[in-house]
Amino acid sequence: MLLAVAALAATASTASAQLNSTEATASLSAVLPESLTVTLLPNSVSFTLSAGSATNAGSVSIGTTTTWALAATRTGLALYGYFSTAASALAHTDSSNTVDIPSSRVEVSVNGGSSAAFNQTVAFGASSAGRQLFSQAITPATATGVRTDTLALNINLAGYALPADTYTGTLRIRAQATP
């Protein structure tokens, strides 16, 4: 019995010190994707046209809200407005009418600035049917953000013969981050 106790005590002395296991590890990987969204409010604008008039303002201005969360490698952000065809941004609805309103006759004023026609070739839409609405630099400090811009539309009919009709079309808005 004494032998057992003595031997166990000797064993216990080696076991009573602090004991650490080796390290087990798990690799963690987390991905936060980029996001870039644009919302429009309202989503319809009407125009009461006057023949030959340069000023045919839309019934309301459009508020565009651009929200982004971009990678730190992005350096630029731009917003574009465009139509799917330059020749008929707003198309006639009367089948006997063959005349449309080209995108170059539709103008936009961004945040109260000077009006400019949708006559640029931009990243989206038909050739010569677009307009860059804004562009801004992106830095790591501005990699996430939100901005709202106001678009006031106008249809310029000065010097353009347009038969009486109802003309309809879709203005498209899209943002792009680069590179």
Added chain:
Amino acid sequence: MRSTVKHPLVRLLATLAAWACLVLPAGAQLSSITVSLVPASVAFALTRDSASNPGNATLSVTTAWSVLLPGQTIALYGYFASASAALAHTTPANIVDIPSSRVSVSVNGGAAAAFDQIVAFGAAGAGRRLVSQGVTLLTLSGNRTDTLALNINLSGYTLIPDTYTGTLRIRAQVTP
């Protein structure tokens, strides 16, 4: 006349002790504790500003020990090497990391808790004690398996889109 018959438990202890004395060299450690993890990796699909970004898998941690003493305590710890960058950005232009306080763990379905403790291992404020149990006569040797469900809390934390990587470390400790 003295009896030479011993109690069976005494005979067992004597045998073990004698074996230990004969077999082990001086200073050798008879006790042991090991930890193993399955799987070896966890992925997170993050949502901006969301408090709930669970890992795609739970970790199963098996702790095995032998020849401990009654009264000792087994503790299991999880920790990171850095409190400020438990998961670090991978894009050089990005300077934002995920701190360990944003990584939480639920042990065996319990309440989630962040890796924000100072524990026996790892960086200050980057750890969490996961389990603790006392050793009894019935558990001098044994093993246990615990489940760890990880989550990354991004509520109120602005994180730049990127891939973030890090290493969760697990270690057990027996204290007297």
